[in-house]
Amino acid sequence: MNETSAALFGSAVPFLGTYTPRLDDKGRLILPAKFRGQLAPGLVMTRGQERCLFLLPIDEFRRMHDQLRQAPVTSKQARDYLRVFLSGASDELPDKQGRISIPPMLRRYAGLDRDVAVIGAGTRVEIWDLQAWESYLEEQESGYADTTEEVFPNGPF
Template sequence: MFLGTHTPKLDEKGRIILPAKFRDELASGLVLARGQERCIYVFSATGFAEQVEKIRQAPLTSKLARDYVRIFLSGASDERPDKQHRVTIPPALRDYAGLDRDLTVIGAGDRAEIWSTEAWNAYYAEKEEAFSNTEEEVIPGLF
């Protein structure tokens, strides 16, 4: 499970050092994909296979489903960390998420997310108060 907030740097070759807490789960391979809110989703190889299986359940006759699958899978990239636990983020994904040197990596349960620190701070500032003031069931069965 991916938890916490981490602030690694992107090096000049477009690589990120994986947070230590995530290394075991991602050591055998990972998949980077376009995430919503212009971040990058990071799945373990197994976690990505589970997502693809869920996607396969979408009806081929649904235009929204076809559009989602095309955008999500066309940008996906399978990667393997090197011996220093670095992973290269492909240029297209770096551009998509607006990544520069300062990054924020968050754990989001079944995946990690890579954000530009500036984008994460803006998102967090906008959403934190709404989170604190949640009065109704947002996720069924949670409260």
């Protein structure tokens, strides 16, 4: 965490920005330097929506898991979500170089080969195939301005 981030956000600094590292031949990823401090104590990697991967700091994973546990077991939708979310989860500890290994099953799910986009998404980090991310972003940009009033009913600016 740099001084500017600490001044703006305190200890709960959101993950911000887009980075384009490459996976090595063993399926390892060097985490962006800005994300390493928050992920150094450990993280949970799992399937995200739109065929990306979520990297969740341990505290955020616990918070999400606690919410999932409150869903009624009688809800098929809740059971399905829980199964998909947790069955692909892998707890990881970055090495001294800030690298994590992405399990083959998760690389296949997200279509990761070599070039990836690592994006800050607030409380989590997402890993995308770079081409898939660029296509997604291009598709979403046209609607971005149109949704401002839905996301910020009182106006953000």
